[in-house]
Amino acid sequence: MEKSVYLDNNATTKVDKEVVESMMKYLKDDYGNPSSLYTLGQNARSAVEDSRKRVASILNCEPRDVFFTGSGTESDNIAVKGVARRYKNKGNHIITSAIEHHAVLKSVEHLAKEGFTYDIAKVGEDGIVDVDHLKSLIKPETILISVMYANNETGAIQPIEEIGKIAKEREIYFHTDAVQGAGKLTLDVKKLNVDMLSLSGHKFHAPKGIGILYKRTGINPIPLFHGGHHELSVRPSTENVPYIVAVAKALEIAYRDIDEHRAKQTMLKERLKAGITKNIGNILLNTPDNSVFNTLNISFVGIEGESILFSLDEFGIAVSTGSACTSGSLEASHVIMAMGRDHTTSHGSVRFSLSKYTTEEEIDYTIDKVKSVVEKIRKISPYK
Ligand SMILES: Cc1ncc(COP(=O)(O)O)c(C=O)c1O
Structure with missing residues (x-):
């Protein structure tokens, strides 16, 4: 499969x-x-x-x-x-x-x-x-x-x-x-x-x-x-x-089951955050510390979130840019813009949202693929 x-x-x-x-x-x-x-x-x-x-x-x-x-x-x-x-x-x-x-x-x-x-x-x-x-x-x-x-x-x-x-x-x-x-x-x-x-x-x-x-x-x-x-x-x-x-x-x-969900997803979210932060340069965290335990939003400077989304989809990974209702339009997210980020940074935001079914192995696989996808897109884009 x-x-x-x-x-x-x-x-x-x-x-x-x-x-x-x-x-x-x-x-x-x-x-x-x-x-x-x-x-x-x-x-x-x-x-x-x-x-x-x-x-x-x-x-x-x-x-x-x-x-x-x-x-x-x-x-x-x-x-x-x-x-x-x-x-x-x-x-x-x-x-x-x-x-x-x-x-x-x-x-x-x-x-x-x-x-x-x-x-x-x-x-x-x-x-x-x-x-x-x-x-x-x-x-x-x-x-x-x-x-x-x-x-x-x-x-x-x-x-x-x-x-x-x-x-x-x-x-x-x-x-x-x-x-x-x-x-x-x-x-x-x-x-x-x-x-x-x-x-x-x-x-x-x-x-x-x-x-x-x-x-x-x-x-x-x-x-x-x-x-x-x-x-x-x-x-x-x-x-x-x-x-x-x-x-x-x-x-x-x-x-x-909330205690169990909180413990597991907090650990997985931190693992994802650490994995991305350690391996990929020039990113901006859009998720504050005071956030729900399943959500991590990151802007990859110089890249459109959509390019990352479609590239990750080829590896079977589903993430989103902006909210589901606004994806499909290429408008920058009103939420990320409201936080004072510029247009390009808002366009480069990717949301990872976990659930009780998310596993450690899936998170490690995602870190690996995000790293290679971002490197590849940055190589072929005007990003310096
Ligand atoms: C914060 C928030 N409010 C409202 C909605 C709308 O919910 P529904 O899809 O059930 O209409 C959503 C769904 O994306 C949401 O995230």
Whole structure:
């Protein structure tokens, strides 16, 4: 079999076998509609409510505050647009950060067309939001702050607890896109001081197309869709029972085994970092020390990240440049640019993102191939 080393787990992850097993019953046997009153339907309802409880116990919230959605993007859109629209009589100003995922940034830009105004908090060279700057942007009419938990490109962990405290003191709603924090950082919403939090199943070994939104009781976002009473009308549509079971199972596994995952991936990430730093000159680390344990982002000066990506692909190694959604366009990453890197350095950034399935042998193979690929490209490029 050809070699396959998957180091793009911030884009998506392999579905865990245990997760697949947990959902099969609801595809094959208990396929009823959870809104139906007969036994087949009620079996499905029990599975949905049981999953909600399991998620709530990890989020340290009430089950009624957990909503199942179609994706991380959808959770972000409900939180940002739904809350802004609902509370626009209180104020029309929103604050977000320069390194958000497009699911948040584009939602905020869209709201600007509806008469909202917004400001963008800057980040330091380390890719971490400048809290003093964010604070200075707050106005009496600010109703919502949305800052992500961990950045998808650099892995930088954001000061969510601190921003949450600032928002709470000023009675501003606070949302965090925690999509890249799941399975890596605590999701205790009380500890984090968040009013709303978004998750996406496919980033932690559940299938694609299932998201979670936590929202504190009392916050009532205007839904994006109108329909039935499913998910208290926050997200109407017949519940995706197998995927709901799967996402709850995947989250449970992620936190059941988190110590083991942290220890192994921290060791592998350090090995990768040391291997690259020792063997390759003129690189720039885009991942700060305070980062999630699976992510390492490096700029190889003088080379486009895409050339490295395609060359590594020939050796069966999957990595990415920028986020998955922006790859395909040759725009420099807005995240790396926001950190003050120039255009060329931003273009040369490569993201390695590990998972619980990554092995030491795969990391050593990757170090070896990155070294030869970078040397080869630098030889034939104008790089000096
Ligand atoms: C930080 C972040 N937010 C949101 C999303 C969107 O999630 P989904 O693919 O489930 O829509 C992603 C996916 O790349 C992400 O990394």
